Amino acid sequence: METNQKSRSLLKATVISLVIAIVVLVLFILPAEYNIDPTGVGEKLGLTVFNNEAKPVDTAVSKQGQQDSVILIVPAGKGIEYKLAMKQYSKATYEWTTESGELYVDLHGEPKGDTTGYFESYTIATANEMKGSFTAPFEGSHGWYWKNKSNKDIQVQLIFNGEYAIEGLK
């Protein structure tokens, strides 16, 4: 009598555990892990989201309209360069201002893979702010060379957006 009861309770435990496992597997685990979703519940709960093809997102390449900004210090009597890697015909708009004082600036581009030191200047000026845009004439490294001709460090804020990957200070 008692062994029968024990058998029954053991069977009950096994069956219950199996049923729960199957339900959880079918409703949640298989949809999330393998995109197998016979009931559609996984989809409704948004669990199949893990299996959506990951879109190739190149984190370094800014999306159109996304703005980047950087604050740089040009040391007294020195020059710095800040560059963006851009493909041919890709575009960037920019705006920069110094906190105080004027900087010599040369906005230019260097073709990718070039070893001769060739570069093409788009803008050369001495100013405390500038706004504009440019389209890269060739694939390569494009950006600003600032030279501080004063005897005090000058801080410059650069805001830009477009199609590029930031290379940063050179």
Add this chain to the structure above:
Amino acid sequence: MLGKLKLTYLLYPLLILCAMASVEVFAHGVDDSTRNFLQNNTGVQILPFMYIGAKHMLTGYDHLLFLVGVLFFLHRGKDVLLYVSMFTIGHSLTLMTGVLANIQVNAYLIDAVIGLSVIYKGFDNLGGFKHFFGTQPNPKKAVLIFGLFHGFGLATKIQEFQLPTEGLATNLLAFNIGVELGQLLALMFILLAINYWRQFSSFNKFATTTNTALMSAGFMLVGMQLTGYFLQ
């Protein structure tokens, strides 16, 4: 011994445990930063490998579920030590030889067996084997044997990365030590919880429910891994 440890002794490792257990829990995979490290590392790197080992153990719910099952009815410190040692010997053996001898086992199948070990232990705790087969399989041997499978499971995780042979044995040993440290931390947590619960009558009332739940989790693991095996 372990069972008699004061609560306060267990609090410090618990804090460390909390700090180490990251939000992302992976029983099968390894997260991206770890993957990045493993694929780019060269030479002997003792601490990083120890850390990965410990983290793997602490976040590997399949290993932890099995330990919960094994420890559920053990309240004597001596028994805890004995069973944990059997498990450690088992998984260390296959972890080291599996990687060093380059024994290739399918990760899904191994993880399915690990799921099976959880079902086995839940059923054993319910008294199922004794009742249906008259005898209980020697629980110490069972822990050792399932420990071997858990070790193969660990080995497959390491093998995924085709680590450079330079410093492999040392790195592996560091990983293994990390696994044991992680296990120690996990054990303290599990023992603390179980031994605390054991003081209340609800422990015995819910023993059946708990072990049924354990079995259910085991079935889920088996189902998940076998599906993965057939889909690969």
